[in-house]
Amino acid sequence: MHDVVIVGAGPVGLFLACELGLAGCSVLVLEREPEPRTPWKADPLGMRGLSPASVEAFYRRGMLDPLLKASGADDRPDPEEVAPPRGAGHFAGMMLDPADVDVAALPFRLPSPAAEGVMTNLEAVESVLSERASLLGVEVRRGVTVSALVQEDESVVVRAGEQEYAARWVVGCDGGRSAVRKLAGFGFVGTEPQFTGYVALVTVADPGKLRPGFNLTPTGMYLRTPAPGYVGMLEFDGGAFDRSQQPTREHLQAVLRRVSGTDVTLSDVQLASSFTDRAMQTTTYRQGRVLLAGDAAHIHSPLGAQGLNLGIGDALNLGWKLAATVHGHAPDGLLDTYTRERHPLGAQALDWTRAQAAVMRPDPHAQAIQAVIRDLIGTRDGTTYVFGRTSGSSIRHDLGSEQPLVGRNAPELRLEDGTRLGDLMRDGRGVALDFTGDGRLRGPAMVWEGRMRYAAGPARDDLGLGAVLVRPDGVVAWAGDRDPDREAFERAAARWFGGPAV
Numbered sequence: 001m002h003d004v005v006i007v008g009a010g011p012v013g014l015f016l017a018c019e020l021g022l023a024g025c026s027v028l029v030l031e032r033e034p035e036p037r038t039p040w041k042a043d044p045l046g047m048r049g050l051s052p053a054s055v056e057a058f059y060r061r062g063m064l065d066p067l068l069k070a071s072g073a074d075d076r077p078d079p080e081e082v083a084p085p086r087g088a089g090h091f092a093g094m095m096l097d098p099a100d101v102d103v104a105a106l107p108f109r110l111p112s113p114a115a116e117g118v119m120t121n122l123e124a125v126e127s128v129l130s131e132r133a134s135l136l137g138v139e140v141r142r143g144v145t146v147s148a149l150v151q152e153d154e155s156v157v158v159r160a161g162e163q164e165y166a167a168r169w170v171v172g173c174d175g176g177r178s179a180v181r182k183l184a185g186f187g188f189v190g191t192e193p194q195f196t197g198y199v200a201l202v203t204v205a206d207p208g209k210l211r212p213g214f215n216l217t218p219t220g221m222y223l224r225t226p227a228p229g230y231v232g233m234l235e236f237d238g239g240a241f242d243r244s245q246q247p248t249r250e251h252l253q254a255v256l257r258r259v260s261g262t263d264v265t266l267s268d269v270q271l272a273s274s275f276t277d278r279a280m281q282t283t284t285y286r287q288g289r290v291l292l293a294g295d296a297a298h299i300h301s302p303l304g305a306q307g308l309n310l311g312i313g314d315a316l317n318l319g320w321k322l323a324a325t326v327h328g329h330a331p332d333g334l335l336d337t338y339t340r341e342r343h344p345l346g347a348q349a350l351d352w353t354r355a356q357a358a359v360m361r362p363d364p365h366a367q368a369i370q371a372v373i374r375d376l377i378g379t380r381d382g383t384t385y386v387f388g389r390t391s392g393s394s395i396r397h398d399l400g401s402e403q404p405l406v407g408r409n410a411p412e413l414r415l416e417d418g419t420r421l422g423d424l425m426r427d428g429r430g431v432a433l434d435f436t437g438d439g440r441l442r443g444p445a446m447v448w449e450g451r452m453r454y455a456a457g458p459a460r461d462d463l464g465l466g467a468v469l470v471r472p473d474g475v476v477a478w479a480g481d482r483d484p485d486r487e488a489f490e491r492a493a494a495r496w497f498g499g500p501a502v
Ligand SMILES: Cc1cc2nc3c(=O)[nH]c(=O)nc-3n(C[C@H](O)[C@H](O)[C@H](O)COP(=O)(O)OP(=O)(O)OC[C@H]3O[C@@H](n4cnc5c(N)ncnc54)[C@H](O)[C@@H]3O)c2cc1C
Pocket: 007, 008, 009, 010, 011, 012, 013, 030, 031, 032, 033, 047, 048, 049, 050, 144, 145, 146, 147, 173, 174, 175, 176, 178, 179, 180, 199, 275, 293, 294, 295, 296, 302, 304, 305, 306, 307, 308, 309, 310, 311
């Protein structure tokens, strides 16, 4: 009997496994694929954009260097400066100019070694997480396809072939076609597709006929990146392409000709797959002892590079809450705050992709809106707004507080002695930062010592605050002014960390 069985060793399942392993839970990960590597996970097909918020999650667990190394990203931001981002992404294929991002307008931004997004690939992300999971004592069993699930009062049993695995909790991180979601009877609702998208590795006989970058056309979109042979495209066919079939060379060429308005020729197709903009989300992320995270809980088109970032956010939010529940010190209702906090953010991400699909549609109304949006994102405010949404900077969990920092990902606060918040978060506990001269929160913080770290001293930039309580997932649970109220701190600590630990 494990504390937690995770179904799926994709990036989200592995991130969650690391969080639970770090918190001392026994974790078994069951994965269908016998081998971790496939061409779909390596560049260019496995290429994925990690947002600054996701990169920060790796940083706060001591995985920034391995991530950058595995991703071949050695051009790091200056950890002493708040600089404009190097890349700012796009909205519906309309590129943002990073120089137009007004960093001063992004909420609570402080210099951080993890201020930039990283262009990586699934293989790099999964290898960094697998290595860490193994160091933390997590077992990953491959070639195991979960096909049945039974919930009992105190446990859940999943079955794969003749084998049964019992755990106190099961988390489905088994992707967009999640078996766990179906077996546990989660409601899954949303909108049907308008387009079919394709990614492929091809040989183009006459590449000069295609323009580089994102190309919005009257019939859809095509994308050529510097990666040789990589083509992405989407066509507004109502999602009609039968995705149980492999797209053939003839089919891909016909679509590319239609969306590019050229007579381009594909002489060969090495690999290809399709996706749609079907946007669905489960109505809750928990049914009894079964939880969902990542694509298992929400699917949408890749427009705007959201899915992986959303899934990592789910895993980070769920990990410490489930661990506290396993260890029996979670305050009442803590686990249910997972759905309460993450479901609205999932819904926002779905809408973000729907909005992009809507303005890319090949009809005059959509194209009129597209022109308006293009004008808006050509402004500094417009660029900053879109960047705030895609970078994760504007994310705020609703924790019921008016204090503007509460519910946000904590900025990289730093003490004058150079200690950074990121240094304090590595062991997965919460962090109480006390900037008061009299170390006012030392006593109460020590009461929760096993669950939070305490660090005191003057801050390099205190953002007008006297103390801050950060949850293990990096979310600000409470913030006090320069004369912080000890009792308010204690209430916040009890709300998130349960009864005093000593
Ligand atoms: C073309 C494309 C580009 C994208 N670009 C980006 C991007 O730039 N940024 C971004 O944030 N997101 C992007 N995404 C989305 C991102 O790839 C996904 O959201 C992310 O991979 C989801 O991770 P996951 O761990 O939830 O699921 P998955 O990666 O799907 O992993 C699920 C795992 O579960 C296993 N599994 C499935 N069923 C079972 C079973 N029954 N038993 C055991 N194991 C099982 C699978 O084998 C798999 O290993 C993109 C997606 C596509 C298609």
